[in-house]
Amino acid sequence: MNLFDFSLQLNGYPLDKAKKELAHIQQKKDLDFKMFLKDKRHAIVDFHVSHNNYYKSLAPHANSKHWDSIPVMTKKDLQCPLEERLSKGFTTKNTYVNKTSGSSGDPFVFAKDKYSHAMTWAVIQNRFSWYDMDFNTSRQARFYGIPLDKKGYYKERLKDRLSKRYRFSVFDLSDAAFEGHLNKFKVTSFDYINGYTSSIAQFAKFLERKSINLSSICPTLKACVVTSEMLFDTDKKLMEKQFGIPIINEYGASELDLIAFQNTSNDWQLNSETLYVEILDANDNCLPYGEEGRIVITSLYNRAHPFIRYDIGDVGILSKTSTLRKPILKTLIGRTNDIAILPSGKKAAGLTFYYITKRIIEDDGNVKEFIIEQLEKPLFKVSYVSEEQLSEDKKNTIAQEMERYLEKGLTVTFERQHKLKRSKGGKLKQFTSHVNSTS
Missing domain, CATH: 3.30.300.30 (ANL, C-terminal domain)
Known part of the structure; x- marks a missing residue:
């Protein structure tokens, strides 16, 4: 049984439907994809203008057919009670609700409608499949934090169990803790590593000090996906050397979706199926490919809560080789933690x-x-x-x-x-x- 997919479906997230829609989007020809993207942009703006009083007050002159008329949203705009920001027909009971990490320093609570959240998981699973990783069958070595309160702790452990994950805590990065991690890799057939960049880099440094190549003691490993923090070239080379597997760079935001994922050609490919990504200057003008500016993102599917021309707080550059269908993130500036x-x-x-x-x-x-x-x-x-x-x-x-x-x-x-x-x-x-x- 595909426990991960089943658990999402059981909780009301229509993953099967989302996977079919994603496949349909990916099969579109270039001209059809351009029309799809235009229609989705118009539709999500029109929906929130008509059904979301909060967004209507934030963008009173928004006209979906004139994209420049749509104001840029910032995280500060979202720091009011969540109930005030939800669209008509949506509540905290019939949506996916979570908190941003606060890594930018501007925390807030957000919501996604259940179909939008299912589309998020469809995209994530699609990207992982590029490297033959399957959330239902592949075993994950997970370098993440975990809540220490009893309820939160056991909830995460249950999710790990359903998702075939074993969690290595990032709260202790001592050599003694890493010795324990190493012993677990010796006896477990992990398929991939996933987690915070800095923690995984520290594990790689430990392996370097011990002159150990991880794939030699855990030959089932296929790849390592790092997320949430900047991946520097020196750390990437060290991880590749000590793990003996491809290091995949992921960029995402909990309130949006998976934003970019390194493809098999080593390009940082942006998610163009559920997001519309712009690079803007200080005056909110769209910059051409190759120029540095603010990363501003529109969530094309989230009807519960507006994320329209949302300034995520990062600065980046789109490659000059980018297209509407396949935008490439050349450089991301920020997201580094000590x-x-x-x-x-x-x-x-x-x-x-x-x-x-x-x-x-x-x-x-x-x-x-x-x-x-x-x-x-x-x-x-x-x-x-x-x-x-x-x-x-x-x-x-x-x-x-x-x-x-x-x-x-x-x-x-x-x-x-x-x-x-x-x-x-x-x-x-x-x-x-x-x-x-x-x-």
Whole structure:
């Protein structure tokens, strides 16, 4: 039985229908595809103008036939209660609801209608199939975080079991933890690795120190898919050397879809079936292929919640070889996370803070932006912008979560600010460590 597909279908996500539609899209000739893309863009704008009061107030002059009339949305536009942003007929009960990671520093809760979410999974499964990886049959070595509360922990473990995944925690990147990982690879026929770039790179460095090639002890491995953080050429070469398998670069956003996936020709191919991707300048003008600008994305299927000309907060360049059907992401700027080095010498991935800062990501939109800095090994500072000061109880909860996920003896300070410093590209880096490995 295809347990992964079955579990999605059981929860109301029509995956079979989505797979058929995706196959139909991919079979279109170039001219037909151009018309499909135009029609879907018009249809999603017209739907939200007619059925979503929030979007109508955000874009009162939007005209689907005049694309320049449609304003660019930012994450700040979405920091109000989710119920205010849903289209007519949709509720938190009949949609897929989740939170963004806050890696850009602008957290919010979002929703997708169930067919849109099924299309997301259809695209993901299609891309993985390029490398003979199947979510129903292939065994995954998963380098991700996991909630530490009892309910969240067992929920993720159940999902892992249904999805043929074994999860390696990114909260501990010590050599002792990696020894345990290595032993698991020796006795398990994993088909592929998937997870956070920095954590997997740290595992590759461990293997290099031990002079071990992973494919020699786990010959079933076919590929490694890295996501959520920048993949640098040096790390990619190291992983290829120590794993002995292709390293595949994935770029996605939970509120949207899989955005880009490295194809078998080594191109970072954008998802043109469920998304429309633009590169814009500072004045919201569309830039030609080959020029650097803001990545702005329209979700073509999500009727529950508008993501129309949505500025994701990243900067990139589309290759000059791009076409409407097959756009290629030449360069992505941003999405890099530091490694935290703790007083004990233990290391933890920067995205560990995704699980910790969920405590300050609230649907009421109080916290608008936040960043975390490691000033010294035991000292962390949380800077945030909010409508109201964080309560002492909230601060204590965050400090306790840091100790629970990392280690005891840490000091956490808080500073409410009117505005947080941004990078040249306009992004906030969620976590920065000012501690080097020799200090």
